[in-house]
Amino acid sequence: GEKYIFPKSERVDPLVLNEAQLKGLLDAKKLVPCLSVKINLGPAYIEEACRRAKLDLERSANSLTDNELGELFAGLIEVMEYVNKPEPTIYIREGVYVDYSLFPFKKYEGMDMLQFKSLSTLLDDFYLHYSEKEEKVDGRKLKIELKLREQEKSLNEFREKARESKEIGDAIYQNFDRVEAILNFIRERRKMSPDKIMEELREKMVEESKLVEKIDMKKSEIILNL
Numbered sequence: 481g482e483k484y485i486f487p488k489s490e491r492v493d494p495l496v497l498n499e500a501q502l503k504g505l506l507d508a509k510k511l512v513p514c515l516s517v518k519i520n521l522g523p524a525y526i527e528e529a530c531r532r533a534k535l536d537l538e539r540s541a542n543s544l545t546d547n548e549l550g551e552l553f554a555g556l557i558e559v560m561e562y563v564n565k566p567e568p569t570i571y572i573r574e575g576v577y578v579d580y581s582l583f584p585f586k587k588y589e590g591m592d593m594l595q596f597k598s599l600s601t602l603l604d605d606f607y608l609h610y611s612e613k614e615e616k617v618d619g620r621k622l623k624i625e626l627k628l629r630e631q632e633k634s635l636n637e638f639r640e641k642a643r644e645s646k647e648i649g650d651a652i653y654q655n656f657d658r659v660e661a662i663l664n665f666i667r668e669r670r671k672m673s674p675d676k677i678m679e680e681l682r683e684k685m686v687e688e689s690k691l692v693e694k695i696d697m698k699k700s701e702i703i704l705n706l
Contacts, residue, residue: 491520491687494560499553506541506549514541517687521559522661524581529555531586568602570594577609658688659704666695666702 492501497519505518511530516523530537533551535544544552562583570580572592580602584593596602665685669677674695681689694703 491518494519494521494556497556499550502553502556503549506544508540508542511535511537511539511541521556522658524585525559526556527587528585529559531555532558566599568596568599570596570602570606577606580606658691661685662688662692662704663702
């Protein structure tokens, strides 16, 4: 069989988090910044849990009442349930593809949506439209974006295969979320040099930056140590 080795993280595994532990994580920072550095779940998904709990994102985390804490915990459980049964969704505004997620996000309610059976199918459609709307596409930039898309598709296949083992599958999902964040971060800065990208990555995404072994723009590759 295949051997999977995952990096250790100081952040709490959301799959084993209980309400008492969640309360102990709260501090004076705003909800999402507070929890995203303490729970091994991407900021977008933590924000979604807060929205499902109907919490003001500007609130200090430690200002939550016991009832609000319970709602937040329920929101996190709901998000993790979607992780096990994703509903990949694209959001469209005035005919333009603006974003996608593993399942429908509250912040996009009211927008046109397209849902797909798999993330790889969604990515094919999303980046097809993304490429079409650019009037000029530099050859190297296009190559980098296509390479990123291929890595995302490979990552999804890796995750699907891991469902055979719940323990491995749970760990892969955690890495999946972090790698997706890395890919998005690099894509937004694809005009920068690899050194500059890594510098910003280490400043803004400390945990995720530890996974990046190499960014090679000449080969249009991102090598991750999973």
